[in-house]
Amino acid sequence: MTDHGFGVVRPLPGNGLVAFEGGLLLVCDANESAANDLLDALRETAASGGDGRALARRAAQVLAANMAGDPATCAVAGPVGDGVAVLVSGSAAATIGTASGETRLAGSDSLTWADRLVTGPVERVQLSLPGAGSPHPAVRFEGGVVHGGGLVGDLTDQPAAPAPSRPLTSEMPATAFHIEADLIQPPPAPVERPPYPLADQPQAVQGPSSGPQPQEQPPYLPPQDQPPYPTPQEQPPDLPPQEPQPPYLPPQEQPPYFGPQEQPPPLPEPQQFPSYDEPPPSGNGVADQQAQQQHMGPPDHYDQPAPPLLGPPDHYEQPGPPPQEQQPDHGDRPLVYGVDCKNDHFNDPRVPYCAVCGIALVQRTLVPYKGPRPSLGVLILDDGTALPLESDYLLGRDPERAPEVAGGTARPAKVTSPDGSVSRRHLRVALDGWDVNLVDLGSVNGTQIQPPGDPNFYDIPPNEPVTIAPGTTVRVGVSRTLRFEAHRG
Known part of the structure; x- marks a missing residue:
């Protein structure tokens, strides 16, 4: 978010009322009886320097006081840090775009109104009424109250900074030098030279130039106290004499290579020598075979069929499913x-x-x-309602319509407040093993906890589980509280 609120704000065509003041947005049906009260809430919040959370709280109070008929069609939004707080009611809708995606809220999702705190950074916010058109790219809304079907705040389309002004040419001092045209001489043409001297061409003797000449550097001479480096022909006297290398065999003197067509001769078959323990053959084939079997001993057990298995047959070979062990019934307790x-x-x-x-x-x-797992304790609300901690709960103003309750993963616990500070889906109580965790579901007015023995309340971050200890007091919204007790009778 920026100091201006939502960057460039553009109205949407329509028949409702749209207002933009102090970085706060409001759209509502022009025929609503609560339209004037909503506009007053916007002006008072902007005048006091309130943010989007304060505007949503004021709008909820106005809607709660005008609930005699159908819910009013309106939507408000305002910055909270780098995020935005949004409230929609009736047929209004809101779309909040961030780097991770879009969040859509519709007043028709709740029996009263829906609110949400969307963490930033926020890139785009759109509040719209039924039948709203598309914004014109050339139209910008600087503030006030006008007719329209919605508002779009685009932070990615920041107004361009004005170009820095400069004095006219006639007002600038004459700082250039005046040079006559006939005094301007063209620069000498460059002389192309080969990158290296050619062998058949004599080197041109260049005359002395007009500028300072670089002094010739004497050739590098090694220090007198060090011996000169040995040349490749000279060997230092302290090196051992080199041994002569074996002569290199030319290709024709190397042994021949057996190609794929030429294979080495096969090795001779191994001769069978008679064993000294075997009797010589008698010439009779049957007698020799019997003698060989007697000499070799009993036949190998691998040549005989396997003996039948002992014991009762396996139960998997019988028709029908295998018997299953009876598990104790613990109900739905984990x-x-x-x-x-x-x-x-x-x-x-x-x-x-x-x-x-x-x-x-x-x-x-x-x-x-x-x-x-047994019950982990009980949550006692400030009106005396007790919630046994045997499963997860979803607390809010309209929990029956929440997807967690519809999916069967949490039980509903309806918590309302006269100031309208409790969101439709406000808080989830999640049990994890032996721990009791609180998860704020992005509520506008947040959730605070007071640890045992601590006089202060602390905000918990949205959409992150926070484990609480027995004796912790929890504040839902602005005025509703509950206490976690772990005693099990």
């Missing part, structure tokens, strides 16, 4: 690793005391095993 206390209470292996009876758990005498 299996986790834990330990039993002295009174056979299944516990988290990380805790020092039993969560049911409070007896000490001596870790050296405990053997972890996998068993059904």
